[in-house]
Amino acid sequence: MENKAHAMAAGAFVLVVTALLVMLAVWLTRDNTQRNLYEMSTGESVSGLQPQAAVRFRGVPVGKVELIGFDTKVKGNVLIRVSIDRSAPVTKSTFATVASQGVTGLGFIQLDDDGSSPERLVPNDEDPPRIPLKPGGLDKLLKQSDVIFDQVEQASTRLNKLLSDENQAAVTSAITQLGEAAGSINRVARGLEPTVATLPGLSRDATVTLKSVKTAADDVSTTATRLNAKGGTLDKLSDGGTALAAGVETFSAGTLPKLGEVADETARTMRQLRRTVNAVDDNPQSLIFGNGPPVPGPGEAGFSANGGKK
CATH class of the missing domain: 1.20.5 (Single alpha-helices involved in coiled-coils or other helix-helix interfaces)
Structure with missing residues (x-):
């Protein structure tokens, strides 16, 4: 009887401890945060995103993913339902992207806002409003992969052409010519050494000449000042x-x-x-006897056609 009593006591103790542990776990994991439901629909892949994944607004945790399924309103789209804290600033200009967490590759929902509309998005748990889901960086990279591969292929083809035998021979010839040119430059430099050696003397002569020119200019200036002085x-x-x-x-x-x-x-x-000289030439006697009376004209007494008196 005593063994049965001890066994019952031990069983009761285990049950009580188990119940306490369950109650403690429930108390520790309880979540009293009030959240609103929102939905997102996309035709892109959501690989790496799982239910209960985090929802962050510009890096700040604001909720979690509640459901991932298919959209009944848009055929072929994936529907993601999330619960977001009521205190989160979700507006009509808020949008979402699927991001990855570091090296683990686990996906989460990243919320952001372009600021075009300050009006808040009205929640409705019966018919949750939808937040636009835009392609993330990885999706954009996958879309551009074909273009990147084509560009890499073109670059590889051009590199092969550049490294052809003809181009290598041309590069070798150019390097040889460059070496010859460098040798010519060295020879010219050695030929210019005597000329360079005379440059200090030329510089001194030029300095003396400049001083003479300055002196002459000062003399001219002095002379001009004297000329212009009062x-x-x-x-x-x-x-x-x-x-x-x-x-x-x-x-x-x-x-x-x-x-x-x-x-x-x-x-x-x-x-x-x-006039006097002309009159003397015509009648020299006038110097002695004078001019006399004038000759009668036509119609006057004593007029003669021959110029004489009747």
Whole structure:
């Protein structure tokens, strides 16, 4: 009887401890966070994403994946249902991508917002609103893989052409010519060494010449200053030019009119003298007897057609 009593006590103790452990596990794993349901539909692959996977908003955990199945509204699409904390800023401009966790490759939902609409997305657990699911970086890489492979193939073909025997021979010839050119440059450099050695002397001569030019320029500057100084040569020339202009103006105003009058009078006298000389040439006797009375003209008494008196 005592053995049965001990066995029953041990069994009861085990049951009580088991119940306490279950209650403790339930208490530790309880989740009182209030969440809203949202859905995502995509025609892309969601490999690596599992139920209970994390949902993060810009890296901050805000929920988990509740269900992964097929979309009954869009044929062929995959439907993902997630629960997100009510405090998460889910707006109409929020979008989702499927990302991978480091080296494990486990997928999770990454939420982000482009900021185009600050209006919050109204939750409805009976008909959950949908968040756009955009292709992630891995999906974009897979889509571009064909293009990348084509580019790699083209690059490989061009590299093979570049490394052909003809191109290798051309490169070898170019390197040989480059070596010859370098040798020529070295020979020219050795030929220029005597000239380079004379450069310090030329530099000293050039310095002396420049000093002489500077001295001459200073002398010219000094001379120009003296010429332009008040009472200097240019000032005196200016005063002489002014006096000359005044004399010319006085001569033009006073002397020239008088010279004009003398010239007119001389011209009249010359005309009178010319008439007198002509009259003497026609009648030399007039110098002794005078001109006499004038010859009668036509219609006057004593007129004669031969020029004589009747």
